[in-house]
Amino acid sequence: MSTIASSSSLMTNDYANDNITTVKFLIHYQQQxxxxxxxxxLTLESFYNHLCSICHLTVTDPPSFTVKWLDEALDAxxxxxxxxxxxxxxxxxxxGDKELHIHVFPSRPEQAGxxxxxxxxxxxxxxxxRWKKLYLINGHRYxxxxxxxxxxxxxxxxxxxxxxxxxxxxxDCRVLVHKRCVKLLRIVCGxxxxxxxxxxxxxxxSNGRHASGSSITNGQQSMSNKKPNExxxxxxxxxxxxRHRPSGASVMNARDPMTKQKMSNxxxxxxxxxxxxLADLGHSPMDDPHGTNSNYIDVGGDMHGSSSGSPTISLQDxxxxxxxxxxxxxxxxxxxxxxxxxxxxxxNNQPPRLYxxxxxxxxxxxxxxxIDWIQCEKNVFEKATNHPFxxxxxxxxxxxxxxxxxxxxxTGGDLMYHxxxxxxxxxxxxxxxxxxxxxxxxxxxxxxxxxxxxxxDNVLLDADGHIKLTDYGMCKEGLDFKRDERTSTFCGTPNxxxxxxxxxxxxxxxVDWWALGVLMFEMMAGRSPFEIVGSAxxxxxxxxxxxFQVILEQPIRIPRSLTVKAKNVLEGFxxxxxxxxLGCR
Numbered sequence: 051m052s053t054i055a056s057s058s059s060l061m062t063n064d065y066a067n068d069n070i071t072t073v074k075f076l077i078h079y080q081q082q083x084x085x086x087x088x089x090x091x092l093t094l095e096s097f098y099n100h101l102c103s104i105c106h107l108t109v110t111d112p113p114s115f116t117v118k119w120l121d122e123a124l125d126a127x128x129x130x131x132x133x134x135x136x137x138x139x140x141x142x143x144x145x146g147d148k149e150l151h152i153h154v155f156p157s158r159p160e161q162a163g164x165x166x167x168x169x170x171x172x173x174x175x176x177x178x179x180r181w182k183k184l185y186l187i188n189g190h191r192y193x194x195x196x197x198x199x200x201x202x203x204x205x206x207x208x209x210x211x212x213x214x215x216x217x218x219x220x221x222d223c224r225v226l227v228h229k230r231c232v233k234l235l236r237i238v239c240g241x242x243x244x245x246x247x248x249x250x251x252x253x254x255x256s257n258g259r260h261a262s263g264s265s266i267t268n269g270q271q272s273m274s275n276k277k278p279n280e281x282x283x284x285x286x287x288x289x290x291x292x293r294h295r296p297s298g299a300s301v302m303n304a305r306d307p308m309t310k311q312k313m314s315n316x317x318x319x320x321x322x323x324x325x326x327x328l329a330d331l332g333h334s335p336m337d338d339p340h341g342t343n344s345n346y347i348d349v350g351g352d353m354h355g356s357s358s359g360s361p362t363i364s365l366q367d368x369x370x371x372x373x374x375x376x377x378x379x380x381x382x383x384x385x386x387x388x389x390x391x392x393x394x395x396x397x398n399n400q401p402p403r404l405y406x407x408x409x410x411x412x413x414x415x416x417x418x419x420x421i422d423w424i425q426c427e428k429n430v431f432e433k434a435t436n437h438p439f440x441x442x443x444x445x446x447x448x449x450x451x452x453x454x455x456x457x458x459x460x461t462g463g464d465l466m467y468h469x470x471x472x473x474x475x476x477x478x479x480x481x482x483x484x485x486x487x488x489x490x491x492x493x494x495x496x497x498x499x500x501x502x503x504x505x506x507d508n509v510l511l512d513a514d515g516h517i518k519l520t521d522y523g524m525c526k527e528g529l530d531f532k533r534d535e536r537t538s539t540f541c542g543t544p545n546x547x548x549x550x551x552x553x554x555x556x557x558x559x560x561v562d563w564w565a566l567g568v569l570m571f572e573m574m575a576g577r578s579p580f581e582i583v584g585s586a587x588x589x590x591x592x593x594x595x596x597x598f599q600v601i602l603e604q605p606i607r608i609p610r611s612l613t614v615k616a617k618n619v620l621e622g623f624x625x626x627x628x629x630x631x632l633g634c635r
Contacts, residue, residue, distance in 0.1 A: 073139055076149040079105040080156075085149065090139055094132045105154050116158050116166050120151040126171075148538075148554070185218065187232060189239035190225065192218035205231035363445045365454065366390055368407060375406075379414050383407045384459065387444075405444055408455040412448075423523070424453065430522040431457060433497050439490035441510070441520040460518050462511030465573070469506055474576030477616050483509070484570050486517045488633075491566065495559045500526045504565035505543050506572060531559055544594055545578055549626045552598050563633035567623025571606075574616060579606045579624065602626075 073092070077084045084104050088097070101117065102109050118126040119138045122145060129135055129152075142150045155166040165171070185192040195217060201210045203217065204225050210217045217228045223239050368385040375382035385407040392400070415421055428446060435442035444456040465483070469475070475483075487509065494501055503524035510518045524542060529535040536556035548564035550557045571579045580600050606624050608617045622632030629635075 073142060074149040075152055077101065077104055077152045077154060079154040090143070092135065092139070094129075094135050097135060101152075101154055105156075107154075107156065114156075114158065116155040118153045118155075120153075126153060148556075185232070188235065188237070190218075190220040190235075191222055191239070192220055192227075192232065194229075195219045201226050203228045203231055204237075205234050363389075363456075364447055365449065368405075368456070370407070371404075380408050380410045383409065385456070387456075404459045405456050406459045408457060410453040410455075412451055412453060415453075426525055426527050427522045428455065429527055430494070430499055430525045431455065433494075433499065434522070437490070437493055438516065439486045439518055440493065441518050457520075458518070460510040460512050460520070462513060462515070464507050465509040465511070465517075465569075466506035468511065469572065469576070475573045477574055477613060480570055480573040480616075483517050483573065484566065487519065487566060487569070490517075490519045491559075491562050494525075495531055495562070498527055498529045498531070500529060500537070500559055501562050501565075502526060502542050503546075504562060504569060505546050506569065509569070529558065534558065544597055545580060547598070547601065548628070549602050550628050552602055557628065560628035560631055560634045563623055563631055564628075566633075567620055570623065571608075571620055574612055574620075575609050 071090055072087045073090050075086050075088060077086065082105075086100065086104065088100065098113060098117075099109065101107065101115075105115075107115050117129045119129050119134075121127055121138075122141065127134070127138075129138065138150055141147075155169055157167050159166050185194075201217075202208065203210055204227050206228065208228070210226060210228065217226060218232050219226050220239055225235070225237070225239075227235055367387060367389050369388055371384045371386060373381060374384045383406070385405050387403040387405055410424065415424065428443070431441075431443035431446075434440035441458045441460065444458070446453070446455050448454060487504070491501060491504070501519065501522075501524070503521060504519070508519060508521045510520055512518060526537050526539065529537065536558045538554070538556050540551060540554070542551070542561070542565075546565040546568050548557065548561040551561055568579060580597060606620075608620055612620070619632070625631040
């Protein structure tokens with residue numbers, strides 16, 4: 051659990067921003083991570099008091115707990131003196147780090163230099179967990195929530211609704227606020243539940259007047275008494291996307307694109323809460339207890355040729371042929387689309403249409419962040435529909451136990467398969483594939499999406515020899531490249547991770563262009579630019595940490611067999627400075 055805390059003396063406009071007088075500490079203790087802003091001239095005694103308060107430890111002399119901080123090399127150093135605290139703060143300021151990482155353990159090691167009981171060196175791997183966040187502001191313990199029922203913000207009294215987590219709810223007093231209004235609420239949490247006022251929409255007539263006859267004042271917007279999704283759900287089906295629903299970009303813009311996402315193991319919520327969250331994806335998981343009547347989303351376009359009056363699509367319209375892929379959270383089937391209404395039609399001469407059907411078990415969708423991840427993947431599938439170089443969505447539906455994405459089936463296999471057979475490609479072929487990948491990435495970037503998982507396995511070839519990118523599970527959406535918005539999640543395939551991600555810096559679309567450089571190197575050289583890792587006799591040199599060190603520090607040697615043009619392109623994409631990287635300027 052991650053908590054963002056600030057003392058009452060620091061509850062100013064700088065509460066979420068670093069300045070020269072405060073230090074941002076990220077304190078890890080057991081399954082909890084707390085962010086707190088403290089003065090830069092902090093004493094060790096005062097720091098220990100803060101740690102005891104946050105971690106619920108007892109203040110003793112000498113301390114019965116152990117405090118460690120991470121230096122530039124991510125080495126854990128014990129902090130037991132004022133000099134060590136000053137050194138940590140000095141390096142934090144000098145390097146311009148986002149936060150100073152502190153790890154607290156409830157006991158002390160048996161001997162100096164040994165690990166503390168329960169200490170695992172792997173916990174110092176940044177991005178290895180996804181932390182569930184609480185925000186401690188004015189005594190409130192806020193949690194980001196999605197609201198499937200009508201609710202109103204305590205500050206502005208506007209409605210809380212939409213996809214994603216639209217606002218905050220205090221776990222103690224149950225006050226509800228927009229994310230944009232959370233700093234405006236000056237009521238200190240008193241634990242006593244605050245009765246949130248129900249939302250009363252203003253009913254207007256055609257002349258812009260209230261139903262009672264009074265006219266609207268300037269600045270007010272007309273609002274109907276109908277819920278935004280009322281026209282979308284009728285008879286257990288969902289109407290065309292985009293009719294009364296914000297686009298994927300606007301939905302994600304409602305969430306803070308700078309939200310720090312960490313990975314962790316989290317507790318599974320109750321089935322009702324998870325069902326409400328899944329319903330926000332555009333479905334109702336409570337329908338059809340036998341799993342035969344599933345809800346449907348039609349994304350439009352030419353792919354399936356359906357119209358708004360076409361029957362609902364469900365699992366009964368497909369014949370599952372075989373399993374073509376497995377993952378840790380999903381299974382992919384080859385499926386033949388055979389609509390029920392046309393099976394017995396003698397005039398139906400349409401050839402069978404094959405699709406890939408991605409099946410996700412709802413039991414793995416544990417919390418709001420997992421739902422956001424699935425929603426993001428679906429949004430990107432929708433954006434990619436009918437793009438020549440991106441795998442698009444045919445339809446999606448669900449049963450009480452599973453979610454189904456029906457997507458294009460690309461018959462030519464992936465680039466990994468072809469590279470294993472041919473070892474390397476001619477420069478002309480690599481240039482052709484790289485050009486189409488560039489067009490696909492540029493399309494995603496223009497729509498605010500970072501792909502973040504470009505690799506040989508995710509580049510498919512169709513029957514005509516053109517590429518299609520697939521697998522949007524790592525995508526991040528809702529970013530505006532014109533405003534240089536960034537994110538910080540540590541994710542992707544190790545061999546393709548960009549240096550700025552390994553340095554734990556905020557990044558934008560630059561990571562995709564680095565991955566394209568690695569992929570082009572593999573296509574033309576027949577090997578990875580970091581092949582030295584994995585081939586050493588010493589097992590200590592074949593670790594993931596060693597790979598990351600090579601990516602960060604060692605220069606990339608371009609094979610002499612490549613032409614000058616190919617060398618220049620690779621050097622441009624594989625520039626370790628994202629500000630000078632090809633595609634980022």
